[in-house]
Amino acid sequence: MIAVSKTYPVSDIREVYNAGIRDFGENRVQELLDKKDRLPADIRWHLIGHLQTNKVKFIVPFIHLIHSVDSERLVLEINRQAEKCGKIVDVLLQVYIAEEETKFGFSPEELVAFLDSAQRTKLANIRIRGLMGMASFTDNMDQVRKEFCMLKALYDRVSGEYFEGRADFNILSMGMSGDYEIALEEGSNMIRVGSLIFGKRAIL
Ligand SMILES: *Cc1c(COP(=O)(O)O)cnc(C)c1O
Numbered sequence: 001m002i003a004v005s006k007t008y009p010v011s012d013i014r015e016v017y018n019a020g021i022r023d024f025g026e027n028r029v030q031e032l033l034d035k036k037d038r039l040p041a042d043i044r045w046h047l048i049g050h051l052q053t054n055k056v057k058f059i060v061p062f063i064h065l066i067h068s069v070d071s072e073r074l075v076l077e078i079n080r081q082a083e084k085c086g087k088i089v090d091v092l093l094q095v096y097i098a099e100e101e102t103k104f105g106f107s108p109e110e111l112v113a114f115l116d117s118a119q120r121t122k123l124a125n126i127r128i129r130g131l132m133g134m135a136s137f138t139d140n141m142d143q144v145r146k147e148f149c150m151l152k153a154l155y156d157r158v159s160g161e162y163f164e165g166r167a168d169f170n171i172l173s174m175g176m177s178g179d180y181e182i183a184l185e186e187g188s189n190m191i192r193v194g195s196l197i198f199g200k201r202a203i204l
Contacts (some may be wrong), residue, residue, distance in 0.1 A: 001021075001023065001190075001191050001192075001193055002016070002023045002024065002025040002046050002048070002173075002190065002191070002192045002193070003021045003023065003024050003025065003193065003194070003197050003198075004024075004025040004026075004027075004032065004048065004192050004193060004194030004197075004198075005024045005025065005026060005035070005198065006025070006026050006027045006028065006048075006049070006162070006194065006201075007201050007202070008194075008198045008201075010038045010039060010090070012034055012147050013035065013039060014039065014163065016095070016197060017039065017040060017043065019083050022044055023040060023043075023044045023046060023064070024043055024044070024045075024046065024192075025045075025046040025047070025048040025067070026045065026047065026048070026049070026070065026193050027047070027048050027049025027050075027068075028049055028203070029047070029052075029055040029058055029059055032045060032047065032059065033058060033059075034103050035166065036062070036158055042109075043087065044064035044065075045059075045062065045063055045064055046063075046064055046065050046066075046067055046192075047059060047063055047065075047066045047068060047074060048068055048132075048192055049065045049068055050070065050104045051066065051068055051069070051074060052068055052075040053073060053074055056074070056077045056078050056081050056122075056129045057081045057084075060081040060082050060084075060085055060087065060089055061085055061087070063089065063090055064090070064134055065090045065091070065092065065171075065192075066078065066089065066090070066091045066092070067091075067092045067132040067173050068092075068094045068104065068132065069091045069092060069093050069094060070094045070105045070106060071106075072114055072117070072118075075114075075126060076121075076123075077124045077127075078091060078126055079125045079126045080123070080125075081164040082125035082126060083124070083125040086144055088126070088127050089125065089126065089127070090122075090127050090129045090131065091126055091127070091128055092128075092129055092130050092131055092132040092171060092173055093106060093108075093111060093114075093128060093130075093131055093132070094106065094131075094132045094133065095108060095111055095131050095132070095133045095151055095154065096145060097134070097135060097147040097148075097150055097151050098133075098134060098135055098136040098137070099136045099138075099143070100137065101119050102134055104136075105132075105133065108154050109152075110140070110159070111131075111154070112158075115158065115161075115162045120190065127141070128131060128163075128169065129157065129168060129169060129170065129171045130169055130170060130171030130172050130173065130190075131151060131154065131155045131158070131172055131173070132172075132173035132192065133147070133148075133151040133173075133174050134174070134176070135147040135148060135156060135179055135183075141179070141182060144179050144182055145182050145185075145186060146187065148174055148175075148179075148182060148183050148186035148187075149186050151172070151174055151186075152172065152186050152187035152188075155172045155187070170189070171189065172187060172188050172189050172190065173188070173190040173191075173192065174186075174188040174190075174191070175188045175191035175192070175193075175196065176191070176193060177183065177195045177196035177197075180196075182191060
């Protein structure tokens with residue numbers, strides 16, 4: 001479980017840290033950098049929000065996992081910056097499964113096309129660990145379940161076809177405060193929970 005600490009103050013994060021949580025997620029690079037410097041160094045930081053290519057260099061030196069890789073351009077930039085640092089960066093490819101127009105990510109077709117081309121490109125400094133997705137923001141839990149189920153099927157397919165079931169392609173990040181139980185039932189193995197841990201968010 002990732003504790004999603006976006007918008008919450010460092011004092012709240014410290015409280016959750018003291019309860020034993022070490023994985024925290026932020027969606028904005030600047031906010032992440034500000035908080036990181038004021039918190040213990042053994043926190044594993046996850047970036048879960050849209051990442052602009054010009055900000056990649058700021059997080060590559062320390063980021064534990066980037067969940068929100070949503071374009072080939074971004075993949076190439078992460079690989080380039082990681083090479084500069086002599087690092088291998090773990091990432092998830094974000095897949096667009098919701099009905100809304102507002103969410104970032106590869107469509108399933110784009111994902112497959114990207115993986116076809118990625119096999120030909122040498123990406124020595126990036127390790128694709130799995131997929132991430134967000135369900136539609138709706139009260140219709142059948143719809144949410146359907147979307148998670150679809151992502152799990154895609155994850156299984158991609159794992160077999162492109163990663164030969166390799167052990168390091170093993171993360172399916174799906175589920176938030178409102179839908180994590182359904183996500184887990186549908187095969188999620190990493191959930192990103194914010195408001196259920198920290199309380200209602202005052203700002204967005
Ligand atoms: C904010 C956010 C979450 C957590 O949302 P909650 O509803 O507060 O649990 C999870 N994933 C992403 C990508 C987010 O931006």
